[in-house]
Amino acid sequence: MFSEKEEKVYELQKFILSHLYEKLTLENLAAQVGLSEWQCYRSFKEAAGISIADYIRRARLSEAARKLREEKKKVLDVALEAGYDSTDGFQRAFFSEFGCNPAEYEKSDISILSYVPYDIKYRSKDLYKAESGRLDKIQVDNGKVFDFGKTAEYYGRFRDIYPQSLFDKLYSLGIGKAGTKWLDLGTGTGVFPRNLYQYGADITATDISEEQLEIARNLSLGIDNIHYEKVAAEELNYPEHSFDAITACQCFWYFNPELIVPKIKSLIKKGGIFLKLYISYLKEEPVTQDSNALIKKINPSWHGAASALEDLRRHYFENPQLETFITEIPFTRESWHGRMLASRGVMASMNEEELLQFDKEHRAMLDEKYPEKFSIKHKIFLTWYRF
DSSP states (O other): OOOHHHHHHHHHHHHHHHTTTSOOOHHHHHHHHTOOHHHHHHHHHHHHSSOHHHHHHHHHHHHHHHHHHHSOOOHHHHHHHTTOSSHHHHHHHHHHHHSSOHHHHHHSOOOOOOOOTTTTTOOOGGGGSOOTTTTSOOOOGGGOOOOGGGGHHHHHHHOOOOOHHHHHHHHHTTTTBTTOEEEEETOTTTHHHHHHGGGBOEEEEEESOHHHHHHHHHHTTTOOSEEEEEOOGGGOOOOTTOEEEEEEESOGGGSOHHHHHHHHHHHEEEEEEEEEEEEEEOTTSHHHHHHHHHHHHHOTTOOTTHHHHHHHTOOOSSSOEEEEEEEEEEEEHHHHHHHHHTSTTTTTTOOHHHHHHHHHHHHHHHHHHSOSEEEEEEEEEEEEEEO
16 A cells, blocks of 8 residues: 555656646646645655656656657657757757667667656556566577686676766665675675675675686685675575565576575565666667677677666566666776676687687777777666565
8 A cells, every 4th residue: 555645646657647748847746736846846756766857857758769669750759749959959868868869779679778657666566466477587698508607707807897876876775784684696706795895784695606706705805794605596595584685786687587586585674675786888889889799790699688678677576666877987998808708798608719709809899999998888777676
């Protein structure tokens, strides 16, 4: 059951979506639900996690994306309907939200994470029940075998690239706080525990790769509150209600939902949080286009972010909350080369001959076309659930 305040916010969301292209003011929205303007603003922000203005902007952009793809409308027409005076402003807003340009999205099969109405917090519990078959395991790269253990050394050197603002956000959600127990699934080289251990949580970090865990332990020397364990996420055997926080960063789509979802429900404490994270470089960056094209040429089974995007569309728990933001991450030619080597499509799945080809051609491409230092925009997706 929703509280009275939540019901009012839910009514506001429905009203906005049914009058999406009309002039919406805080005054008339507040009048719809019998609140003062300040109460309306504050209630919406507290319950939904974003402001009314951001909600309207995201909803209009998502509807614009739908019209471009499904109704084949022109970019200018969609921009004007969404309230933009020019295509330039619309294109900037669209790129900022989805990481691709409207024209590219319209003419290609690019996947985006559209803003789904009510999905920040509000839907009836029945709508969150898994649809038939939705607990099936997500297929990755047409089933081609990969092993992140092969990437361990490079992963430890080149994949700790996350901005401090991300760790600040995780901490603000209660992840890593002193006096709490935190389970990090698919920890790899322990990037997230190592960047939050100083706050004092009792951290258990698990992975199936002994090679990755060896790197993690070496990088965590002298840190007493991180405990690494080699175990598959689906085979966890801790007591019920053991953890205040459970996280899965860059990995949840590799797990079997039929097994891991009930595990998480069993292991999380009442009032605890489960969070999954995905970060992706933007395809519009020239260097990412060149790197991706080379991977696809050598390893055609690699499907890039397809499995991660599919996971983002699935909710196995009630009341998901979503936040995304874009950040620029600095690289050198060498660190970008290392970051790409330590990926599923390259070192984790290529054979020795293919890997030598990638190493040679990728280095040559970077030397020929790109400066020694550059930065690449990345989009970070956070989805979390309270229990």
